[in-house]
Amino acid sequence: MGDPHPTPPTLRATALGRTFGRGPGKVSALGPLDLEVARGEFTCVVGPSGCGKSTLLRIAAGLLRPSTGRLEIRAETDRPAAMIFQDYGIYDWKSVLANVRFGLDVQRVPRKDADARARDWLSRLGLADFADAYPAALSGGMRQRVAIARALAVEPEILLMDEPFAALDAQLRTILQDELLELTQTTRTTTLFITHSLEEAIVLGDRVLVMSARPGRILAERRPPFARPRSGDIRDAAEFAALKRELWDLLRGEVRTEAVPA
Ligand SMILES: Nc1ncnc2c1ncn2[C@@H]1O[C@H](COP(=O)(O)OP(=O)(O)OP(=O)(O)O)[C@@H](O)[C@H]1O
Numbered sequence: 001m002g003d004p005h006p007t008p009p010t011l012r013a014t015a016l017g018r019t020f021g022r023g024p025g026k027v028s029a030l031g032p033l034d035l036e037v038a039r040g041e042f043t044c045v046v047g048p049s050g051c052g053k054s055t056l057l058r059i060a061a062g063l064l065r066p067s068t069g070r071l072e073i074r075a076e077t078d079r080p081a082a083m084i085f086q087d088y089g090i091y092d093w094k095s096v097l098a099n100v101r102f103g104l105d106v107q108r109v110p111r112k113d114a115d116a117r118a119r120d121w122l123s124r125l126g127l128a129d130f131a132d133a134y135p136a137a138l139s140g141g142m143r144q145r146v147a148i149a150r151a152l153a154v155e156p157e158i159l160l161m162d163e164p165f166a167a168l169d170a171q172l173r174t175i176l177q178d179e180l181l182e183l184t185q186t187t188r189t190t191t192l193f194i195t196h197s198l199e200e201a202i203v204l205g206d207r208v209l210v211m212s213a214r215p216g217r218i219l220a221e222r223r224p225p226f227a228r229p230r231s232g233d234i235r236d237a238a239e240f241a242a243l244k245r246e247l248w249d250l251l252r253g254e255v256r257t258e259a260v261p262a
């Protein structure tokens with residue numbers, strides 16, 4: 001499977017599988033799937049709709065049990081994972097500051113420290129002036145930044161992101177991709193990132209994994225040939241277009257499989 005990891009994997013899935021329901025209505029949603037994510041690595045996963053990507057992430061986040069196999073997270077601290085959901089999952093009844101502080105409150109970080117850390121993340125994400133606002137007063141892109149700030153504020157060992165930019169318009173999506181690129185290149189946070197966008201996967205990922213149609217398995221792995229730190233300018237490179245085409249060729253057959261009922 002390619003070059004050896006410099007450090008032991010932070011996340012390892014072994015023969016991981018998940019089914020839903022029983023009897024004739026039983027759905028094989030995922031696997032069996034093997035996956036390793038090395039410390040500090042940004043891994044993107046693309047795959048057809050319904051192939052089990054969210055299921056994989058929910059298992060990694062501890063929100064769902066596997067039916068077979070296992071998923072281990074090798075954590076060095078007591079704050080192993082933080083998840084960012086596609087619908088942001090922020091609380092409308094809490095202020096922006098309270099939302100970002102949420103994970104720190106759960107960890108019982110003293111209020112003064114928690115406030116300072118939350119404000120620091122808000123300013124890194126360009127939201128310093130909105131600490132006291134409520135989410136209803138924010139645009140979609142700003143809400144998404146609150147969700148990112150909240151996840152990063154707990155300094156997670158692993159960041160799990162499920163199509164975090166899917167609901168945003170193309171321009172905003174590009175801007176947030178570039179911001180996330182810069183941010184993760186600074187923090188070197190181990191990240192598992194689900195997306196439908198091949199472009200997004202290539203811009204952000206140290207590697208891109210292509211999943212098969214349901215039940216999802218890893219079909220292929222590609223490493224975007226762009227050194228770090230990289231910028232969004234790689235979108236204009238010839239290698240970028242070539243890799244995008246190659247990934248689409250891999251994915252196309254799976255999307256078709258998915259579209260035709262078995
Ligand atoms: N709680 C559940 N109960 C029953 N079936 C489920 C449940 N969660 C997921 N599934 C089924 O498992 C399969 C995989 O779902 P999942 O949400 O993981 O797909 P996905 O790859 O994230 O799709 P998308 O790209 O559309 O978000 C689907 O067939 C789905 O209907």
Ligand SMILES: [Mg+2]
Pocket residue numbers: 053054055162
């Ligand atoms: Mg999903």
